[in-house]
Amino acid sequence: MNPNINQLQSYPFQKLRDLFKGVAPSCVHQAINLSIGEPKHATPAFISQALTDNLAGLANYPTTQGSEALRLSIANWIARRYNVPVPDIASQVVPVNGSREALFAFAQAVIDTNGRDRFPLPCPPPQAGEGDEDSLREKIVNSPAPIVISPNPFYQIYEGAALLAGAEPLYLNTTPENAYSMDFAGVSDEIWQRTQLVYVCSPGNPTGKVMKLEDWKFLFELSDRYQFVIASDECYSEIYPDEAHPPLGGLEAAARLGRSDYKRLVMFSSLSKRSNVPGMRSGFVAGDAEIMEKFLLYRTYQGCAMNPAVQAASAAAWNDEAHVAENRRLYREKFAAVTAILREGNRLAVEEPDAAFYLWLKVPGSDSAFAQGLYRDYNVTLLPGSFLAREAHGVNPGEGFVRLALVAPLEACIEAAHRINEFRARL
Ligand SMILES: Cc1ncc(COP(=O)(O)O)c(C=O)c1O
Structure with a gap:
């Protein structure tokens, strides 16, 4: 085992x-x-109806990438909700069976435990002919595990995902004293150099805290400097008190800061809370096309394509705001x-x-x-x-x-x- x-x-x-x-x-x-x-x-009746209307889809194997219709409804929703350009449905959006499985799978796809990428910057990955094989191997074996940073308290999937990917979780306490924010400024250079993935949760579970544009700006700067990937869990994004002020999203923050390629950023969203369908298991992942390409490849092997009837019901749900x-x-x-x-x-x-x-x-x-x-x-x-x-x-x-x-x-x-x-x- x-x-x-x-x-x-x-x-x-x-x-x-x-x-x-x-x-x-x-x-x-x-x-x-x-x-x-x-x-x-x-659960809204039109969603249940769309599900039963599309049961004929059970006769086909769905693709991992999901139907164009579903990806289009998701991409259009992202554009409407976050005031960003419509993401490319071929490369930037993938439907998932609830954000939980995707948050878990993502770490398995992203984390590199082979050692070479773990050597502290600015030490470059060894090139052919550099050093002898034995010392290189020893260096790899003895190099510390990659780090996955998450908030604390937190959604426990982040921790399990990190551990099973062979990484070491590092928790940033969110407390009344720091207004329930993750204290990225308090993380040492040495830790950042080992960090490959940062989970953020905004709005947060359990605190409800929403990250502000300046929080994102700082996190993006750190990601540029240390090359870690950001997994932004936004499954509570549609439950908010003020209709005029929906929570800022990760992609939205990136676009506002001129990062329209969403470099090293992937968001996770879900219909569970938004549309009261936790049993339908439906969400999506969207962001950096380079990462999404690899994640999609990983998912093909994981075998987690979405049921066609669920895809149709999900498209209907993303298309409705009432x-x-x-x-x-x-x-x-x-x-x-x-x-x-x-x-x-x-x-x-x-x-x-x-x-x-x-x-x-x-x-x-x-x-x-x-x-x-x-x-x-x-x-x-x-x-x-x-x-x-x-x-x-x-x-x-x-x-x-x-x-x-x-x-x-x-x-x-x-x-x-x-x-x-x-x-x-x-x-
Ligand atoms: C913070 C957080 N992220 C993700 C999820 C997963 O939701 P789902 O898999 O239903 O999309 C939950 C569920 O409670 C959650 O609290």
Whole structure:
């Protein structure tokens, strides 16, 4: 077996099941689950209809690159949404079966563990005739693993992808002190020289933080200097509070900064949250044509072409915005109600996120004790923040926080907020 598998951590929801083992939830309260970030609003009927209307497609093998119709609907969506030129559907856009599999697969395609590319800059890759073979081999074997940088707390797929690609994850803590931003300026030159891939998540899970143009500018400068690839996870991009201010996207930032070739930048997007179809498994990857060409080749072998009926339904979903605006309205309603309740009595410091559907809430004492107590006494399930983060730079930056996913119906979210308040008042 691949020994790197042994480095994989159990998923946060497994940790949650372990935390609740042997704990009986209050039987006088109906269960409310705000732990999983699974959208629960109804799937729009026209998407389900497009799916069933296209079942004839099951008679054909789909291509890995996906239909032209789907790639065109994605490319046009990117252009409309981010105010950028329509990406080239032959070289810059690939549909994927949800962004999760693509975020994972991407590291497998990008990371180079053969050593030569890992020699610190400015040391150039050895040329034929330079040094003897044995010392070269020794240098390669002894060179440190490539680094994959990710935010912390973070979506755990980044870590597993890095480990299984033979890389070493490096976590940048996002905390209230740094306004939940990744502190790229604090990364040493030596670390950057070993870095091959940086995952960013904007809007962030769990903090909802959106990267600003100046954050992107700095990251692009670093990528130019150290040649690492940027994987921009934007699966929450369509869940935002202000209709007039959608979150800035990676491609949009690049185009605004004159980088219209999207050099070393690839974005990951998804219909799961945007269109309430997490079960359909549909998203896309778009960006740097040179990287996309190799990624597509990799995917051909991985064998992850999208079901033709799903392709047709996805094209219909990307072509429509009305259902997405309605989706946002429902989340806005829940955020307004829940934050107002949680602020009553001034016992909890509630900060509205820039975007996404999570509340990242500071709680008194241990986050896992809070989650366990709330489950036991009020039958509300939420996720301890420390389960979403790793100890890095001396702390677990998720410690003391809980994540509430406002995915349940409005009434259930309101009821949960009241119970959280009651529980907090007793602490
Ligand atoms: C930050 C982040 N990225 C990616 C995903 C994957 O979403 P999907 O595979 O449904 O596109 C999720 C799912 O919850 C997520 O939270």
